[in-house]
Amino acid sequence: MIENESLGQRLAAGDRGALARLISWAENGDPRFASALAPVWARVGRAWRNGVTGPPGAGKSTLVNALAGALRGADKRVGILAVDPTSPFTGGALLGDRIRMEERSSDAGVFIRSMASRGSHGGLSRAAVDACDAMDIAGIDEILLETVGVGQAEFDVMSAVDTVVVVLCPGAGDGVQAMKAGILEVADVLVVNKSDVAGADRLVLDLEESVAARLGRAREAKGGWKAPVVAASAALGRNIDGLVGAIAAHRAHLERCGLARARRERRLEQVRRVMAQHLDDVLWGAGGVREAAERDLAAGVPPYDVASRLAARVLRGATESSRA
DSSP states (O other), rough: OOOHHHHHHHHTTTTTTHHHHHHHHHHHOHHHHHHHOOOOOTTTTTTEEEEOOOOSSSSSSHHHHHHHHHHTTTTTTTTEEEEEEEEETTTSSOOOHHHHOOGTTOTTTTTEEEOOOOTTTGGGOOOHHHHHHHHHHHHOEEEEOOOOTTHHHHGGGGGGGEEEEEEEEEETTHHHHHHHHHHHHHSSSEOOOTTSSHHHHHHHHHHHHHHHHHHHHHHHTEEEEEEEEEEEEEETTTTTHHHHHHHHHHHHHHHHTTTTHHHHHHHEEEHHHHHHHHHHHHHHSSTTTTHHHHHHHTTTTOHHHHHHHHHHHHHHHHHHHHHH
């Protein structure tokens, strides 16, 4: 316990080694992570958390790299967390952080880490939220959380960040796909990357029209915020400052319109997820549950009936124990 508290203090002092170790603990579900952060938890809440998401091939990693450069130019300490697909063989991230962001790896003001999604829906694992908390405590000013652009990721990222940046690019039907998937309702800032490519202007107009068409529902949910559409080219370094400005404008909007409430809701969601995981561990680990499930399945009982029956049994046992 003393060692854990010491590690937490080192983290609060900005120790990169402590940060790396704690993120590894978070990724592995090590209970020492929570005990290490407890003494320094009051420092959480200073960093601004940006989620960068969108379809594969939109150039998210290149944009994150360019955005990190712009933020460093403003003397901000930057943390980059790339949540990558999980390797089916090793459980590790398939894409290396320094392979994609080699330019930033030698900058002492940038911390880069890849994290495997471990099969969580949408690619945003619970460990990613913990990693953001650790970066926050370590004194990072701006966190860039890049998610896998598949499935539910665009929605999962909302619970972990302050500003959601959705990246699209012309020529791949991304605009129509985004509209169908509801990405526009997730986005706080929309970026048309590769703006030098044919079709970029058309995509910008399509997105602006779609945002305008959804103003009533989306703006009410976001406190009146209208997601701007930023045309940029990460590879060419074009209009990255425009993206920085759009993020800053969204931050100012949230600070005027109840940032504390939004962050409180995010923490409540985090509590719910952690409780769900603990309950799952307790239920599955209760005496004889796995064996009983195997027997019922072998007897031809449908899985949903097996689950309901066993959950009722465990909960009944917990109730009887509390009365004893």
